[in-house]
Amino acid sequence: MKDCSLFIVSGKVWTFGDNCDTGQIVPGRYIPVTDSHELAKHAFEDVAPNFVKEVQKGDIVVAGTNFGCGSSREHAPKALKFAGVSAVVAESFARIFYRNALNIGLLAIPVFGIRKETKQGDLLEIDVTRGIVKNCTRNKTFKFVPYDQFIIDMLAEGGITKYTLKMLEKND
Template sequence: MKGKVWKFGDDVDTDIIIPGRYLVLRDEKELAACVMEGCDPDFSEKVSEGDIIVAGKNFGCGSSREHAPIAIKGAGVAAVVAESFARIFYRNSINIGLPLIEAKNVSKSVSEGDIIEIDVDKGILKDLDTSEEFEIKPLPVFMLGIMNEGGLINYLKNHIGEIKG
């Protein structure tokens, strides 16, 4: 993955990602039009397909709403990179096929607008503007399988025979 960085801080909660008043929406493109409105009302107009969100610690904290990762994915964001993620947001994102990348100190070093490249297989994130590299935390094999198939529903459809035994 390679994309332009949009930077956010620590403790970005799900109400910042998609404010509660939009929870009546179900379509990912409608949700995407409101994504990150809690901290940048124009974000949905500025973000482009393949861009990458970089944040600090505890990204996605707050409620368990699935709307948050759906809105991010619907906006065309290729991945979210953070120092750490809230547990339920992490699992909701994996379940819909939104890549989450954990990398220590990345939010302190990467700047908004930088272009970063993520090589999941090699476990490296590289800031192409500064040539700085960061080690990324690998996903567990079963979660990588879910991600590679576009989310939990696709994974289950493709492996239902294996699951039944």
């Protein structure tokens, strides 16, 4: 069964600036850690110490350009996902972060022009299949290009690991 709830999410906004690198998302000292719940305790530890204490399930990160640049560490999207973040919406993404996020089932959505129109604490609603982000607090709507079908399929399976198993079952 496909998890349809994945494709409409809503939550409170946490804002970040441009060029937020993966070292800011999870500091390098935690890289030997592989447990996602443990990593989640250190999300944004150096740059937003309140984040972990205050983040709620479903919250949405809204950032500027080049979000997730730097190291390829998958620890970064995993920490956000397991901290409860449902989606990251940014002006643009560094490619490995973008790929990693989708691979682990965290929504990463490039939306041009959204950062300056969004404030910390706003309520956002995202319709992934239709390609719409709505800022309910400010009653503003943004559009984005929906994912390719195979990305949707992968997200529906819960990420690349389960998707790969399914492909292997089909001998693909």
